[in-house]
Amino acid sequence: MVNANNKPDVTSSTAGEFTELPVLPHERLWGFWQFTSVNVGLAIATWAFLTGGAIAMFVGVKTAIVATLIGNLIGVVLVAAATCLPSAKYGVEQYTLLRTVFGLNGVRALVAVMMPLAEAGWNAVLAIMFGRAVTNVSNAVFGTDFDPNGPMVIGMSLLALLLGWLILVRGPVSIEWVNKIVAPALAVLTVVMLIVLLAGNSVAELSAAKPLDAFAQDRLNFAAALELSFATGFSWWTIMGNLARLTRTQRAAFWPNMVGIFFASVVAGMVGTMAALVLGEVDPTVWMVPLGGVVLGVLALLFIAFANLTSMVSQTYSGGLAIIRAGGSAVRRIPWPVFVALLYAPSAIVVFWPAALYDNFFKFVAWIGLVMAPLTAVYLTDFFLLRRRRIVVRELYQPEGTSRYSFWFGVNPAAFLAVGAGALTYFLLLNPITFESAAIFTYTSASLPAFVVTAVVHAVLTVVWVRPAGKGGYREPAAAATVPKQEVEEAIG
Amino acid sequence: METADFRRELDRRLAVIEDPDHHDPAADDLPRADWLWLLIGSLVLIVASLAWGYPW
Numbered sequence: 001m002v003n004a005n006n007k008p009d010v011t012s013s014t015a016g017e018f019t020e021l022p023v024l025p026h027e028r029l030w031g032f033w034q035f036t037s038v039n040v041g042l043a044i045a046t047w048a049f050l051t052g053g054a055i056a057m058f059v060g061v062k063t064a065i066v067a068t069l070i071g072n073l074i075g076v077v078l079v080a081a082a083t084c085l086p087s088a089k090y091g092v093e094q095y096t097l098l099r100t101v102f103g104l105n106g107v108r109a110l111v112a113v114m115m116p117l118a119e120a121g122w123n124a125v126l127a128i129m130f131g132r133a134v135t136n137v138s139n140a141v142f143g144t145d146f147d148p149n150g151p152m153v154i155g156m157s158l159l160a161l162l163l164g165w166l167i168l169v170r171g172p173v174s175i176e177w178v179n180k181i182v183a184p185a186l187a188v189l190t191v192v193m194l195i196v197l198l199a200g201n202s203v204a205e206l207s208a209a210k211p212l213d214a215f216a217q218d219r220l221n222f223a224a225a226l227e228l229s230f231a232t233g234f235s236w237w238t239i240m241g242n243l244a245r246l247t248r249t250q251r252a253a254f255w256p257n258m259v260g261i262f263f264a265s266v267v268a269g270m271v272g273t274m275a276a277l278v279l280g281e282v283d284p285t286v287w288m289v290p291l292g293g294v295v296l297g298v299l300a301l302l303f304i305a306f307a308n309l310t311s312m313v314s315q316t317y318s319g320g321l322a323i324i325r326a327g328g329s330a331v332r333r334i335p336w337p338v339f340v341a342l343l344y345a346p347s348a349i350v351v352f353w354p355a356a357l358y359d360n361f362f363k364f365v366a367w368i369g370l371v372m373a374p375l376t377a378v379y380l381t382d383f384f385l386l387r388r389r390r391i392v393v394r395e396l397y398q399p400e401g402t403s404r405y406s407f408w409f410g411v412n413p414a415a416f417l418a419v420g421a422g423a424l425t426y427f428l429l430l431n432p433i434t435f436e437s438a439a440i441f442t443y444t445s446a447s448l449p450a451f452v453v454t455a456v457v458h459a460v461l462t463v464v465w466v467r468p469a470g471k472g473g474y475r476e477p478a479a480a481a482t483v484p485k486q487e488v489e490e491a492i493g
Numbered sequence: 494m495e496t497a498d499f500r501r502e503l504d505r506r507l508a509v510i511e512d513p514d515h516h517d518p519a520a521d522d523l524p525r526a527d528w529l530w531l532l533i534g535s536l537v538l539i540v541a542s543l544a545w546g547y548p549w
Binding site: 021022024025028062063065066069070073074077085088089090091218219221222247248249250251253254255389393394397 | 506507521522527
């Protein structure tokens with residue numbers, strides 16, 4: 001899969017995997033249990049501890065359980081419906097299918113802006129967590145007293161990024177490899193943490209643990225915890241569609257999400273919340289030694305550092321491929337090692353201020369909600385409501401100007417306006433920069449109104465503007481060839 | 494931007510997909526019963542959670 005230029009060859013593969021070609025039935029690898037395994041592996045990553053810790057800032061255990069359950073449930077259901085079902089139905093990558101929403105050039109612009117920013121944010125968070133884990137190992141074993149925001153952490157964070165670069169320049173990284181080693185070990189770590197927490201603290205003690213940095217009003221704290229959980233659920237928007245196209249049925253594409261990125265995420269997140277509440281610290285790298293003692297704690301920290309490295313590499317690889325496909329020949333000309341270095345470069349700048357992002361992780365999650373809730377809404381509305389689940393696969397691959405999904409110069413302004421309206425709604429309800437909220441936020445959250453506004457604006461603009469203009473292929477019924485045979489037979493009696 | 498190999502492979506796949514006798518089980522939509530179970534299950538979980546732990 002790596003060509004002579006040492007760059008992953010994403011266009012000439014005939015295997016169907018990791019290409020933008022539609023997959024055929026015999027290439028679909030995953031039934032229910034296989035996709036569930038992949039799904040759980042994604043869910044039980046170190047970011048679950050981070051979000052759990054962030055929620056502990058605002059609420060105690062009981063309220064956290066409610067907020068985490070409801071927020072993740074709604075977010076994951078909407079994301080799974082919006083991204084997994086279309087990709088499973090047509091066997092096409094999410095970012096190829098999104099041409100029906102944003103247009104060919106619109107998707108390019110979206111990926112070119114969104115992916116590098118998302119990569120920079122997540123890689124910086126994971127690298128700093130790696131840095132703090134290694135630093136805490138040193139403090140525990142050698143009795144050093146390195147500052148959590150000092151040069152040692154910065155140096156180790158840069159080392160994590162360098163290691164990530166070294167691994168990636170050697171070629172493609174399989175998500176299966178991460179699943180076989182890292183996910184089961186993290187699941188064991190989560191269970192051990194839960195046992196230690198429950199063995200060392202009674203239910204009454206856990207219930208009485210106070211949130212770490214709460215607002216004065218209980219309902220506002222609940223709304224903040226709920227919002228962080230919504231954003232966590234919506235954050236899966238970027239990757240689930242590409243995975244789901246390898247499933248054999250739509251049931252196998254949808255329900256594993258409820259086991260993995262919903263239930264397993266909630267469990268891992270709640271373990272994080274309980275640990276943060278009991279130990280009075282939101283940073284997961286601080287929990288391990290107090291919970292497990294020096295030996296087990298150090299082993300857990302070293303493993304967390306390793307797990308963060310694998311998370312960084314796998315998400316940078318998938319994001320990098322999306323950028324290569326969206327960027328076309330201009331991006332393909334960049335040598336692979338240089339391209340990977342460019343992906344890691346923004347994170348390498350951010351890690352010089354570890355506290356700015358890592359200690360404000362809850363604000364980073366709010367930014368994710370601001371972007372992902374509208375993106376979920378616009379995709380869901382377009383596919384289910386406006387297109388009635390009908391896509392003409394051949395048209396996805398026609399050039400701009402020829403394809404029915406060309407819109408105007410390959411861009412659908414209605415979709416971008418709708419996403420913008422949703423993001424603005426979010427910002428007015430909850431400012432991710434300051435985490436200050438409008439009075440009504442306590443009762444509405446920010447993600448759900450942003451979702452609704454995006455859906456309504458996209459539907460209205462499409463019906464009154466795009467469709468009458470004959471753009472976007474909304475007017476004609478899809479070609480019978482791409483409608484499932486059973487439906488064709490029913491239609492013709 | 495696309496190579497000739499890519500175009501050839503794409504055309505081969507589209508020919509399979511557009512064949513009227515071709516049927517991919519993944520193209521069958523999620524059954525209505527699944528949507529109903531999802532709706533009922535979600536509502537029960539949300540209402541029960543709020544009743545148990547919302548800071549009224």
